[in-house]
Amino acid sequence: MATSPPRIAILGAGPIGLEAGLYARQLKLPYTIFEQGRIGEHVMRWGHVKLFSPFGMNTTSLGRKAVASTRLDPGFPADDQFVTGREHIERYLTPLAEVLRDRIKTESRVVSIGRAGLYKHEGVGDPARAKSPFVLVLREKQLERYEEADVILDCTGSYSHHRWLGPSGLLALGEAQAEPSIAYGLPDILGDVKRDYINKAILVIGAGYSAATTVCSLAKLSLEHNSTWTTWVSRSPQTQPLRRIPNDPLRERDKLAVSANLLATRDDDNVEYRANTVVEQIEVLQQNQGFRVMLRTGNQKKPLEVEKIIANVGYTPDRTIYRELQIHECYASFGPMKLAAALMGQKSNDCMKQVCHGPESLRNPEPNYFILGAKSFGRNAQFLLRLGFEQVRDVFTLITGDAKVDLYRA
Ligand SMILES: Cc1cc2nc3c(=O)[nH]c(=O)nc-3n(C[C@H](O)[C@H](O)[C@H](O)COP(=O)(O)OP(=O)(O)OC[C@H]3O[C@@H](n4cnc5c(N)ncnc54)[C@H](O)[C@@H]3O)c2cc1C
Known part of the structure; x- marks a missing residue:
């Protein structure tokens, strides 16, 4: 030295x-x-x-x-x-x-x-x-x-450094321009940014514990404000996005996985889950009107308009x-x-x-x-x-x- x-x-x-x-x-x-x-x-x-x-x-x-x-x-x-x-x-x-x-x-x-x-x-x-x-x-x-x-x-x-939300971890087309308007991470949906999500159409991407936290919060918000609507997409083909750990010693973690999987399978609480789905393209709409995204499920492409995007992709x-x-x-x-x-x-x-x-x-x-x-x-x-x-x-x-x-x- x-x-x-x-x-x-x-x-x-x-x-x-x-x-x-x-x-x-x-x-x-x-x-x-x-x-x-x-x-x-x-x-x-x-x-x-x-x-x-x-x-x-x-x-x-x-x-x-x-x-x-x-x-x-x-x-x-x-x-x-x-x-x-x-x-x-x-x-x-x-x-x-x-x-x-x-x-x-x-x-x-x-x-x-x-x-x-x-x-x-x-x-x-x-x-x-x-x-x-x-x-x-x-x-x-x-x-x-x-x-x-x-x-x-x-x-x-x-x-501080998020990954990209597109297929195979790539940039979705248009994501770089949309980046400042996308929430990467865990916004405090029931707390200080609640107003931004009330009665909005929201796209959530990811299938880990962060996505589970986000979707559970949005579902809770929709109970109070019933025009809040979440489309949850993940590349995973499973109908239950969260893989539970058998006899998980961390009970809070397991509780979260169970709640999120229930939301995904029940199609209730204004949450719609789409498995085997990736975001290929994002277009920011004029005058704060949100986004037009192109989703791909298998070989099928489908456009979707949302007002908010939350990317929990690591x-x-x-x-x-x-x-x-x-x-x-x-x-x-x-x-x-x-x-x-x-x-x-x-x-x-x-x-x-x-x-x-x-x-x-x-x-x-x-x-x-x-x-x-x-x-x-x-x-x-x-x-x-x-x-x-x-x-x-x-x-x-x-x-x-x-x-x-x-x-x-x-
Ligand atoms: C949502 C979430 C929940 C988690 N829950 C748990 C849990 O329950 N139990 C558990 O054990 N782990 C948990 N983790 C994992 C992990 O323990 C945490 O991420 C923890 O914060 C890691 O601590 P760290 O000190 O390594 O890094 P960080 O907490 O990420 O701290 C890094 C620090 O470095 C600073 N920094 C970054 N770049 C620079 C730079 N260039 N110059 C100067 N400073 C810089 C940052 O501002 C930050 O303060 C969780 C992680 C997340 C994201």
Whole structure:
């Protein structure tokens, strides 16, 4: 490393970035957390959604101790309680960030990272690259500046970067022009954007838990405002879009799957589900009149006019940050290769069955660049916070060179 102790730059103040900060603080290592928005920015964006893992699983002994040691301790919910994203921020992430506050820079976006004096193609796979510090380009309120670090913990998640909604993950024709008017993600349909959806015709695309959350909220809205109409499409040929996990240990998740599947099969509550259907084309109509879309079911094309589109088609990691570095990515998931290969070996679809793959799975050809948290899974949506906490523990064994460092056990 260029300096000792190594200067650690943590990218992102989400649950895993904050946990990494706490770990560094405890080990008395110099660190800075750079966050493009607010504390827990991504979680805040889906803050109205209830987490399906219970509170106890979303926190660590280290975090709880740190929060409890301050006068800010808001009192924790019970371990088996299910809280929303917003409540998780209020009850846990915000007080945690307070403990780290002098080392967190909010509204500080990491634009790209390179190695001082080295290009991407130089010293291929050579550990000697570690002798040159990383150089970060930061954008802070329109001003740009450089900053150096010896270790990067990239915890930037993937929620800021949606995938395209067309066939095979491609752009639907016209989607790029329509993009600013499409909701990608989880709008708070029963909360702050309710007025936008009342008595509207809405197209929802996707067949995962996010689409299930969206459709259940729209169905609820239609009970109060009965001209709210949802067309739900998915490329899946199944009549029940959500694949339930047998004996799902996360009961909130299973409840959601059951409710969404019922809506799809009953054709009730103003929800019409179309399986085996893709969106091929989107045209934005003049004067805020909504969209004309072309749906394809098998070989049959059918136009549809809707006023709103919600695309729950997943997210993809931002790879531009490390474009000038030697990061080995999986060609299927865009996750870091070693971890992606280990994940591919897992048979179960259930994220509860995922295990951590140890410190070595976090290494990259670029020395001291580590991708942690949701981003480490790339497009694989099976990441759970508890796995991220274990990654934090593992990465600090690599940074300190001490395989026994385990602040959770201590
Ligand atoms: C709707 C939803 C529900 C979920 N429910 C659960 C659940 O119940 N249980 C569970 O264990 N997991 C759940 N997850 C999965 C996962 O745990 C969360 O996505 C979690 O937020 C991941 O934490 P993270 O810290 O890795 O990333 P994020 O929370 O995504 O945080 C990344 C942070 O990095 C910042 N950032 C991004 N780019 C930059 C940049 N260039 N420069 C600086 N900062 C940047 C972002 O603003 C953000 O604050 C859920 C995910 C979603 C989307």
